[in-house]
Amino acid sequence: MDLPRRVVSLCMAVAAFCAATNLGAADIGVAWEGKSGMADKVMAGFDEAIKGQGITVEYQKNLANIEELKKVIARFEKEKAAMVILRSTGAEVFLTHRPAIPTFLGACNNPPRQARRGKEHAGTRG
Numbered sequence: 001m002d003l004p005r006r007v008v009s010l011c012m013a014v015a016a017f018c019a020a021t022n023l024g025a026a027d028i029g030v031a032w033e034g035k036s037g038m039a040d041k042v043m044a045g046f047d048e049a050i051k052g053q054g055i056t057v058e059y060q061k062n063l064a065n066i067e068e069l070k071k072v073i074a075r076f077e078k079e080k081a082a083m084v085i086l087r088s089t090g091a092e093v094f095l096t097h098r099p100a101i102p103t104f105l106g107a108c109n110n111p112p113r114q115a116r117r118g119k120e121h122a123g124t125r126g
Contacts, residue, residue: 026055026081027055027058027079027081028058028080028082029058029072029084030043030046030057030059031059031076031090032061032063033062033087034062036062039086046084070097082103083103
């Protein structure tokens with residue numbers, strides 16, 4: 001799949017996540033650790049997809065490290081209706097942390113080793 005189609009597909013998945021969680025007029029948080037041109041592209045498409053749906057988005061981009069991302073996630077869990085966490089480093093956080101609000105993990109090109117092996121982790125429901 002070429003890059004534009006992947007970006008569109010991910011944007012549609014995130015927009016579907018918002019619709020499926022019945023966010024309606026809601027406040028969500030989006031965050032990622034490190035610089036990422038792909039995350040910027042995905043979020044530009046996401047903004048376009050949710051335009052006019054009454055969803056307010058707070059972005060925490062290019063966070064310095066995973067510890068900063070963990071702090072943002074903890075705050076989002078207290079203040080937001082849902083969150084979108086991008087990049088493989090974001091996925092790593094949820095190997096040991098079960099999210100307290102609806103959470104979409106995306107734009108993960110290099111999933112954590114445990115997830116690639118199919119190991120069960122704290123974020124798995126079921």
